[in-house]
Amino acid sequence: MRSQRGKRPVRNPLLSARPQNGKSLIPLDVVPEPLVETSHRGAGDEVVIRTNGLSRAFRKGLALDSLSIDVPAGRVLALLGPNGAGKTTTVRLLNGVLEPTAGQSRVLGLDPVAEGDELRRRTGVLTEQAGLDDRLTARENLLFTARVRGMRGQPASSRVDHLIESFGMGEYAYERTQGFSTGQRKRLALARSLIHDPEVLFLDEPTSGLDPTATREVIDLIAGLATRHGRAVVLCTHFLGEAGRLADEMAVLHRGRLLAFGPPAALAARLWPGLEAELDLGGPASDTTVEALRSVDGVLAAHNAPMGARVTVTGREVLPRLVARLVAHEIPVYASTPLPKTLEDVYFEIAGRIPRDGPGLGGIELGNGTEPAP
Amino acid sequence: MSRPNWQSIRAVVARDLTAVRRSKAIMLPMTLVPVMLLVVLPAGTAFAARTQDASGVSDFLNRFPAGLTDPIVGLPQHEQLIVLVNGFLIAPLFLIVPLMVSAVLAADAFAGEKERRTLESMLHLPISDRDLFIGKTLVAFLPAVAVSWLGFVCFAVVSNTLAWPVMHRLFVPTALWAIMIFWVAPGVAALGLGVMVRVSARANTTQEANQLGAAVILPLIFLAVGQATGLLLVDVPVALAIGAVVWLVALLLIGRGIQRFTRDQLATRI
Ligand SMILES: Nc1ncnc2c1ncn2[C@@H]1O[C@H](COP(=O)(O)OP(=O)(O)O)[C@@H](O)[C@H]1O
Ligand SMILES: [Mg+2]
Numbered sequence: 001m002r003s004q005r006g007k008r009p010v011r012n013p014l015l016s017a018r019p020q021n022g023k024s025l026i027p028l029d030v031v032p033e034p035l036v037e038t039s040h041r042g043a044g045d046e047v048v049i050r051t052n053g054l055s056r057a058f059r060k061g062l063a064l065d066s067l068s069i070d071v072p073a074g075r076v077l078a079l080l081g082p083n084g085a086g087k088t089t090t091v092r093l094l095n096g097v098l099e100p101t102a103g104q105s106r107v108l109g110l111d112p113v114a115e116g117d118e119l120r121r122r123t124g125v126l127t128e129q130a131g132l133d134d135r136l137t138a139r140e141n142l143l144f145t146a147r148v149r150g151m152r153g154q155p156a157s158s159r160v161d162h163l164i165e166s167f168g169m170g171e172y173a174y175e176r177t178q179g180f181s182t183g184q185r186k187r188l189a190l191a192r193s194l195i196h197d198p199e200v201l202f203l204d205e206p207t208s209g210l211d212p213t214a215t216r217e218v219i220d221l222i223a224g225l226a227t228r229h230g231r232a233v234v235l236c237t238h239f240l241g242e243a244g245r246l247a248d249e250m251a252v253l254h255r256g257r258l259l260a261f262g263p264p265a266a267l268a269a270r271l272w273p274g275l276e277a278e279l280d281l282g283g284p285a286s287d288t289t290v291e292a293l294r295s296v297d298g299v300l301a302a303h304n305a306p307m308g309a310r311v312t313v314t315g316r317e318v319l320p321r322l323v324a325r326l327v328a329h330e331i332p333v334y335a336s337t338p339l340p341k342t343l344e345d346v347y348f349e350i351a352g353r354i355p356r357d358g359p360g361l362g363g364i365e366l367g368n369g370t371e372p373a374p
Numbered sequence: 375m376s377r378p379n380w381q382s383i384r385a386v387v388a389r390d391l392t393a394v395r396r397s398k399a400i401m402l403p404m405t406l407v408p409v410m411l412l413v414v415l416p417a418g419t420a421f422a423a424r425t426q427d428a429s430g431v432s433d434f435l436n437r438f439p440a441g442l443t444d445p446i447v448g449l450p451q452h453e454q455l456i457v458l459v460n461g462f463l464i465a466p467l468f469l470i471v472p473l474m475v476s477a478v479l480a481a482d483a484f485a486g487e488k489e490r491r492t493l494e495s496m497l498h499l500p501i502s503d504r505d506l507f508i509g510k511t512l513v514a515f516l517p518a519v520a521v522s523w524l525g526f527v528c529f530a531v532v533s534n535t536l537a538w539p540v541m542h543r544l545f546v547p548t549a550l551w552a553i554m555i556f557w558v559a560p561g562v563a564a565l566g567l568g569v570m571v572r573v574s575a576r577a578n579t580t581q582e583a584n585q586l587g588a589a590v591i592l593p594l595i596f597l598a599v600g601q602a603t604g605l606l607l608v609d610v611p612v613a614l615a616i617g618a619v620v621w622l623v624a625l626l627l628i629g630r631g632i633q634r635f636t637r638d639q640l641a642t643r644i
Pocket of ligand 1: 081084
């Protein structure tokens with residue numbers, strides 16, 4: 001199986017354009033059916049996580065409502081949604097910490113309810129709260145986990161020391177974690193979640209509370225882990241920037257319901273037919289230029305923009321023809337840049353469909369500091 | 375049901391004990407109370423017996439049914455005070471030690487995990503609910519018994535040494551003491567633990583657990599103090615019976631606790 005990563009152009013969220021919420025072709029009811037796009041899957045993909053109608057009710061109501069997804073090995077799944085969407089509940093259910101009130105799940109082929117300990121031996125979790133005992137040193141905290149995970153003696157010590165060192169915490173190994181910063185705690189907790197080289201890694205808000213530098217470091221660490229063969233990573237977050245950088249698949253939750261699931265690019269293709277591109281013409285395109293663009297085969301839409309024009313085309317292959325047409329009209333073309341939709345664009349498109357009767361998808365923070373689109 | 379995984383259980387016990395040893399709020403009462411009860415009090419009694427006339431003791435003893443006080447009344451008058459206090463009255467008071475130590479440690483082990491926000495990461499570890507419960511139980515029970523026994527050894531040494539000029543023989547432990555040490559004290563430790571296990575399920579902080587626990591445990595302490603002041607001077611069969619009742623209640627409480635101690639229940643209250 002191949003990761004989706006290679007195919008998607010990596011874009012720096014700082015440079016990316018504001019989400020363009022073009023009109024969607026799929027009309028949605030008040031309670032939307034989830035938009036699920038998994039047609040890219042190969043039949044041979046080994047599924048690591050599978051849920052079927054997975055639900056969990058608390059006294060207040062459903063925290064998770066009939067979640068049905070499957071995640072192949074080697075993928076990073078971004079579990080997105082505002083606070084209270086049900087992300088943490090999902091992780092707890094998938095790791096057998098909570099029991100579902102309806103539905104089932106399988107993780108690594110195991111039933112989290114009946115085979116929880118067996119499953120937890122093979123999964124690692126970075127909880128939202130680092131969960132370090134402040135009366136213990138960094139090293140003691142990790143050694144405890146190593147021992148519960150069946151390591152002992154010298155191998156346990158050297159594994160712990162190695163991890164602490166490679167997470168840049170070496171000089172604090174023998175200090176109590178009491179005075180540690182949030183970033184240091186996260187790093188230590190991340191190191192701890194990797195002690196046993198887990199096959200499935202759950203990361204619950206790995207960068208919340210971190211400053212930009214620490215966020216960058218943690219994201220780089222996760223990116224390194226995620227590319228390792230055969231591992232699946234579930235990344236819960238409400239920071240879209242980091243999710244966009246890491247995720248092969250995205251699942252959008254809102255008040256316990258799945259709104260969308262699939263690779264961001266595939267979902268984007270469902271939401272927005274065609275590819276958007278920007279043409280740098282040195283200045284706003286004239287009406288005749290726009291007309292000329294519209295007349296090219298494969299152009300779905302065109303309008304002028306401050307530095308030229310924005311076009312929507314059926315595919316990349318249309319762009320050279322566009323440029324040729326412009327050049328034939330003696331219009332200088334400085335650049336033609338495809339603008340593939342990002343995870344952020346998809347997220348806000350999905351979010352934009354939620355009826356505005358409640359708190360909606362507030363609380364979402366963009367990695368690049370822009371405001372949520374209307 | 376699978377066999378307990380002792381490596382995991384040991385890891386839990388070792389971690390909690392290391393952490394507890396560094397916590398002043400726990401170590402202070404855990405040392406102060408035993409020292410007061412088992413060293414200062416018997417030492418004071420021994421000094422009093424050496425210096426003062428003890429005729430008041432006979433009057434005190436005369437208020438009880440004859441059978442109960444036989445072992446003391448038969449003694450020479452100058453020995454009566456010391457045997458009464460160190461041989462009999464401190465014995466029930468001594469039970470405060472295992473009760474307090476196990477309750478304080480159990481509150482830290484069960485409610486403290488929630489308070490320190492370490493519970494969730496703990497629940498994501500491959501340790502079964504039962505093993506986690508066993509570990510947490512031992513964290514409270516073993517030190518409670520250890521502190522009691524160590525305290526008793528100190529008590530015996532202090533009592534016998536300081537009272538030697540009066541007694542000219544070893545008079546502690548008495549048969550009553552032996553029952554207290556090996557039968558009632560561990561039972562009381564289990565009882566304190568059982569109460570706190572139940573109470574901690576409702577409490578979110580150690581302090582809350584201690585307050586709730588105190589509401590249950592304080593009446594027991596008053597009972598012990600009441601006993602110590604001579605309202606209920608126990609003899610050996612009564613001590614054996616009290617121990618049996620304590621164990622029964624403790625095991626019932628712990629049994630109920632273990633049934634409710636499931637990951638799902640714990641995670642619901644994180
Ligand atoms: N133990 C619990 N008891 C009652 N309600 C809960 C509990 N855990 C979660 N919830 C509720 O379930 C919903 C989803 O919570 P959660 O999974 O923590 O969301 P997220 O991690 O996406 O922020 C929230 O409305 C939350 O209040
Ligand atoms: Mg959460």
